[in-house]
Structures are given as C-alpha cells and as structure tokens.
Amino acid sequence: MTDRCLIFDLDGTLVDSEPLCSQAFLDLLPEINLPLSELMKRFRGRKLSGILADIESILERSLPDSFERDYRSRVDQLFKTELEAFPGVIEALSDIPMPMCIASSGPRAKIETALEKAGLKGFFGSKIFSSYEVGIWKPDPGLFLHAARAMQFAPERCVVVEDSEVGTRAAKAAGMSVLKFCDQPDHEATAETFGSYRQLPGVLSSMHSKS
Secondary structure, X not given: OOOOXXXXXXXXXXXXXXXXXXXXXXXXXXXXXXXXXXXXXXXOOOOHHHHHHHHHHHHOOOOOOOHHHHHHHHHHHHHHHHOOEOOOHHHHHHHOOOOEEEEEOOOHHHHHHHHHHHOOHHHHOOOEEEXXXXXXXXXXXXXXXXXXXXXXXOHHHEEEEEOOHHHHHHHHHOOOEEEEEOOOXXXXXXXXXXXXXXXXHHHHHHHHHHO
16 A cells, blocks of 8 residues: 555544644633534634634634634643544554655644654654645645645545545545544545544555555
8 A cells, every 4th residue: 555645634633632622712712602512513624713713703802912822822731731642543553554644734833742742753753744834724625735745646646534524625626535534423424434543444455455
C-alpha cells in the first residue's frame, strides 16, 4: 500500500478534541444556553472565524477583541491536561504501511501540541499541513491538494480520513478517496464510514485490493 498516501484530519479524527474545544466556549461564555453536544454538532469542522460569528449571533452581542486569544489559551490548557487519541489509533498507525500526513484547519502550534500530548508526533514528524499556513479552509479542496503535492502523490492516489461532512466534501472535491470516522452511528454520512480504529487497517487493505 506504499503507493497510496493517507491524509488525516486531526480534531475529532485522530484525537478526541471536539468536546474540549466546545467546552472551552462554555467555560469562557457560560451564558451560551446550548448543551455541549449541540455545540459539537454545530461547530464540527468549521473555521474558527465562522464559529465566532455564529456565537455572536447566539449571544446577540460582539465578542471582545481578546476573545480568540483567550479561547485558544483555554483550549491549550484543556489539551495539555485532558486530550487523548481515540482508542486504537496508535496501534492502527503502527500497522499501516502507507506514507501519512496531517491536513488540519487548526494552527500548526495547536496541531503539534495535540500530536505531542496524544503520543502521535512520531508518526507524522514535519508532515503537517495547516489551513493557517496555506490560507485555505475546508470545504475548499485546496488544503488536501497542497498536502498531496507536498507528499508527491496524485490526488487519486490519496485516501483522506475525516470526521466531518465539511472535510468529506473537501476530500471529494479534491478527487480523493475518503473514509469517515464515526465513533457514534452516522446515518447521514456521505462517505464510507468506520467506527473503530481496529477496523482501519483492514478497510484500507480492502480498498487497495479493489483498486
């Protein structure tokens, strides 16, 4: 399978960060009258600037200029104390004989902090591609296309692993195969899904044998 490249999203895909990112909003803005699960569903895969605009509409007021900095600081605190990889991720990555990289909408510093805390940094090294450095956010396919070029693979030889529909649309628009990780049943998914990282090496092997 070394003739294929595996491109991973990070938040909600390899690491269980979505609850922490949404909890940071509730910690800083307790007047948000929405449950954590609703915030996770509403904000999953979206660009932070769009999320902040949405929050302003919910609160019917502007956020202070310092809010983004305060939010990122709170997320960093939560990551350093509570962030973990999803069960089976380390074992799966160890068993997959494919070149792999990260293509995430988050800033590089946040990506590196998450990989370090979750014990995943060694699998990716410097093969990290951030929307903040490329200047392109999902669902635009540009981030995935940039990652493919940097990894020296044609788009059709890339498999993207995502957790959001925004990311799934970006991967499909890039002409790449896509697998969606769903740790809960997702009856509205628009891509092939898997629910446990114990399944991923077999799913990839099956995809390779059919190509």
